[in-house]
Amino acid sequence: MYGMRGPPVPDNHIQTLPDNWFDQRVDHFNTSDTRTFKQRYFINNKYYKTGGPVFLLVDGENEGQDYFITAGALAGYAQRFGALAVDLEHRYYGQSLPTEDLSIGNLRYLTVGQALKDTEQFIGYLNRKLSLNNNTKWIAFGGSYAGNLVAFLREKYPHAVAGSVASSAPIQMTYDFNQYYPAVSQSLGTECSKQVREAFQLVVDQLKTPDGWLAIGKEFKLCTPLNGTDRDSVYRFMLSLMEPFAISAQYDGRSPMGVHRVCSLMMTTDNRTDNGSKSSPVDRLAQVMTEYRKGNCIDYEYNKLINVLKDIKPSPQAMFRQWFYQMCTEFGYFQTTDHSDSPFGHNVPIDHYVKICSDAYGKQFTPDVIRKSVDRFNQYYGGAKPENITNVVFTNGAVDPWHVLSVLTDLNPTTRAIYMNSTSHGAEMLQPLPTDPQELTDARLAIEKQLQLFLQ
Structure with missing residues (x-):
């Protein structure tokens, strides 16, 4: 998002x-x-x-x-x-x-x-x-x-x-914007996308076991231990991993982490880890995250996101509640991994965004309500x-x-x-x-x- x-x-x-x-x-x-x-x-x-x-x-x-x-x-x-x-x-x-x-x-x-x-x-x-x-x-x-x-x-x-x-x-306007990440992949190029795809598949495999959750916490410097049964927090974590690649494409050329930089990190396959072994795609993905977040831990918990969105106090520096409200009521634009050829796996479904709308703004925000709102908007503006x-x-x-x-x-x-x-x-x-x-x-x-x- x-x-x-x-x-x-x-x-x-x-x-x-x-x-x-x-x-x-x-x-x-x-x-x-x-x-x-x-x-x-x-x-x-x-x-x-x-x-x-x-x-x-x-x-x-x-x-x-x-x-x-x-x-x-x-x-x-x-x-x-x-x-x-x-x-x-x-x-x-x-x-x-x-x-x-x-x-x-x-x-x-x-x-x-x-x-x-x-x-x-x-x-x-x-x-x-x-x-x-x-x-x-x-x-x-x-x-x-x-x-x-x-x-x-x-x-x-x-x-x-x-x-x-x-x-x-x-x-x-688009209810399920599942074209977003394939477009990111196209901007990254074939070889870079191949490395990204491998890394995300390995992370998905780790998400299947408690030992994998622990490994993820260490590899990616999570702020709190990952509970793989907390589905919405897992979705937030996966979105955090996708973010550097999305931002690199969206603001390429005027961003410190442009396409060239993230792909340079992902494609340098002869890098070595601290113990001298050859780096894996996950190691390189972790390196991307470290540089993108400037060493800060990843704060991915779903409930914290909802608390931010439910804050009704206006602030010029905090405008996420307003923007997401517009997404829920008129735009959609929900960047999912529902596309059949998603390069980042299939770990952020449209249901996740609908749940955010409902939890942040009220139970009246159902899939049908949001979809019809987006359709009406397109009909009116063309x-x-x-x-x-x-x-x-x-x-x-x-x-x-x-x-x-x-x-x-x-x-x-x-x-x-x-x-x-x-x-x-x-x-x-x-x-x-x-x-x-x-x-x-x-x-x-x-x-x-x-x-x-x-x-x-």
């Missing part, structure tokens, strides 16, 4: 723009509910020229910050087009909190529909506040889940934005082929496992797809670097060309 957050912001980035606040309605669809909350946004007017467009970065399941409109690729586009650059924080994330707590009753206002209306209302507000020309054109940008939002914004509120740039946007959507550019990298749920070919003459073979999740949103592959540079130039068309 690695979320869909856009590309990781550099650790050394320091916010330079002040916080701004907008009085947003809590519930847009109940006229008798007049409550409002403070929604945070940032403005960068460094490149703005009178009469220029507005480039709006829509945030997703993360705390808002000013990186993308001051240093990211969007800032470069703003400079080229003389645009005002704006960043809008998503309701319930960061400091934009519509309710005092995150109780299940309050979370009912956390929907894509409410978030889209937030954006439409904010655009009208800023037009009035800044006395922008009636002909001012807005372009919406978003990555990952926020990429979905800007695509849907153009679909449902075409009067609000002249176009959208949807980066790594998996707009096809899934991977939304109808009557224009002026959107979808960008995806083949290394990113999420690309299988996105738009990979042009939908119509104005809704285009840019597909890159060597990049991953939202890479083109980041600040350009001299080391970027040529196709990433070409993708940014192609986006710029589409912006010119949207602004005509």
Whole structure:
């Protein structure tokens, strides 16, 4: 459950723009509910020229910050087009909190529909506040889940934005996302995946006996002894082992543990253990985990996860309850090993995720309820082929496992797809670097060309 957050912001980035606040309605669809909350946004007017467009970065399941409109690729586009650059924080994330707590009753206002209306209302507000020309054109940008939002914004509120740039946007919601791990395997390559498959099969064999549980605890530095009869904790442990490989693919190129590094560790078969014997695939898997977790033990217990998800106290640094709620109510996206060719074994079934939804948010979350919610969402927004959507550019990298749920070919003459073979999740949103592959540079130039068309 690695979320869909856009590309990781550099650790050394320091916010330079002040916080701004907008009085947003809590519930847009109940006229008798007049409550409002403070929604945070940032403005960068460094490149703005009178009469220029507005480039709006829509945030997703993360705390808002000013990186993308001051240093990211969007800032470069703003400079080229003389645009005002704006960043809008998503309701319930960061400091934009519509309710005092995150109780299940309050979370009912956390929907894509409410978030889209937030954006439409904010655009009208800023037009009035800044006395922008009636002909001012807005372009919406978003990555990952926020990429979905800007695509849907153009679909449902075409009067609000002249176009959208949807980066790594998996707009096809999926109850059982069993394609995720095979996509990870493809990004790892044949030989690396072979070593990974062997290692996971050996771990699965160890899970069959108490002696194997003890061995696992030592090999992988578990925080507490493993009880192999605790099925859901075993699932959490197996997900922990999969995590470095998933993250390496999802953020390859801008992550310390990219595909090259994890595969280098898994494929160095002549390594030796402390006693001088040749390392096994499990030894090498343990080495991956040690480096990925920086020596920290693996805290895998299911009950601890549920306690985190049941915490209703808001915090800008702890937003997992909100994101998983969205998964349970609208998205699915449950990354299972139910695929027939799962490279990581078959130890994380869809039932595990349904149980999390039920234990964290209430017994009303049954498989049928969740599945129907995902189906309704796709019917309303159109899934991977939304109808009557224009002026959107979808960008995806083949290394990113999420690309299988996105738009990979042009939908119509104005809704285009840019597909890159060597990049991953939202890479083109980041600040350009001299080391970027040529196709990433070409993708940014192609986006710029589409912006010119949207602004005509």
